[in-house]
Amino acid sequence: MADKTKIEWCDSTVNPIMGCGGCELYPKPGAILTAIDTELKTRIEGWKKGLAREVFRELIDVAWQDLLEKIGEPLSGHTNEMTTTNIWHLRTQFADRVKNQFGGKLSFAALWAVESQITCYAAKLHLNKGRSIVNPTRNVHAGHALTFETVTQFPGRVSDMADEVDLRGADRPDKPWLNGLPRLVFVSDMGDALTRKTDFPFLQRELAATQSENGLKHLWLWLTKRPGLMRLYADRVGGLPRNYCAMTTVTSMKTLHRVDELRDVNAQCRGLSVEPLWSSVADEIDLRGIDWVIVGGESGKLGVVREFHVEWALELKQKCEQQGVAFFVKQLGKCPVLRGEPFRLNAPKGDDWTEWSDDLQTREVPEYFHYYRAAGVPSPSALFSC
Template structure:
């Protein structure tokens, strides 16, 4: 649980579980092998069959990709000795390029390498990122955080006056297959709907909206409804993953949102039933280009569908009108460095008017929509 976070679109984060089954941002060992073979083929005269065998032999001891990332430096040196046409720094660069999930990378950096892959070296993390672990009680602690309605948000004027926004699962995916619906009901639903939890808006993000819809039906079979203050959200990274939107629409949430980050290409989205879209470019030293025309297209799509648009960050590899755009913020997250037309940070109107909240604010103030565009 974090009372304060650098994530621009929320006040706090909370992780009822740590870890994730994997997604397009976090490869499985087979995908890692395929990427390494492609690199070897670009430099070596060996056959694809032999290179696959050599690299596969080095990766054989690893059951999970996160174990590979832990050992990436030693692995790069071993691969150089086997295939000397590719120097170790290129092997290491490739290994770091194919792991894109900030949650997985932070988990590895902060959690450390376990001695036996069964017990995390740092309390509060999963030993292996792809094997999610449960942390009951965290959502209840977040529910007890102070009510923020009517209060100023220091250095974040777009959050002024809003209820506390709590991002669920920024360090994994609570809808991973191994996590039971009974646990999600007890840890998330019961606390979100508690008297304390009803003072806040909870933002539940998953790359598995189909399972989120299944969970909603499971709740209905027990005469439980989806809480108004629990926003259902999914991630879109490219046109291929936009099919998640149809599954998200099956969740009977009062508000649904998209995290379109990191965005890898221009996308055309069906935003019917979508109330909020957060957009961002990729960060990190091997970030793929983020063309601002993609963001502008989404801004137009959102305004045509009356979907609130939130520009989170431009990323670390920005392209504007065919030219690189240099900014000081390494994530491209300082909106004062952006073109004026993209300095937009909107929230759904229901975040402002208390229609999602059942309890009265601790200090009753009329809702105000914060300024979303700084002066240019």
């Protein structure tokens, strides 16, 4: 649990479950290997489909034998299987193999082919703090899952967060756009709590704390890339309580279907995290039933992250204004582009809005957030959707 966060659109984060079953930001191994083959076939004469899998399989076998020699027995979380975690940890060795076989100039291309596929911030923290096949003696950082694929329950975190001090009326000097609001708690910034239906009973027990006397003082912003599962969970509990904002992520046209699925969630408030945005979506996105749109560019290593065209944000802003949807620009990312040219910023993530033009300096929250507690803290009986 993190009591305070730098994320611009909330005050705190909480993770009853850490880890994730994968998404476009943290693809399955097969998708990563296919992307590597596709990229290297355009650069290397003689590269064939399936070669990335062959090379990584050999690298994993070698690393596994080294692991056994170093520590004798694998620890929980270690595996000699083809996983996204193992691919990431062996990416440098993979690049070296490509360099040795096909020439040194292709080493960067091989490394880029891997790193450009794995862009999830939460996943990268786990990759740096969890189990590693190439560093088998490394301890897992406290509070993290063994690996990002190892979806793990952490009981008690939501209850602890519910007991945090009420922030309504408090001054947020670093986030003045949140002044006057209850504490905004981002649920699941370090994974997806809705990866598995088998976690529903656990979630129902844990999230009961959000309806405690203290929990009712806060607003809980629950983000998932699986809004279909959120709908099933909401139906199970008779609808999400009114101090929830049901949210999902959109990254491109390929994930717009999530907006339709989110509309089916029995909730009083709904929001979209359109981050990282990889393409224009304003023409096709349907904002009916949506209360909030947060937009942002991709952060990460220069040369790996995708471009974020500022025009995409301005298009979304115009659509939100037309339809009465609160609009929030979180960051412009590592590689913002304006009118076809790099938009040079000092902030590494492009999150210092004093560097932006006036038309981008927009950080709104839904009106719902303001009137939720307009008459005090609602009683538990008044908190559920109809």
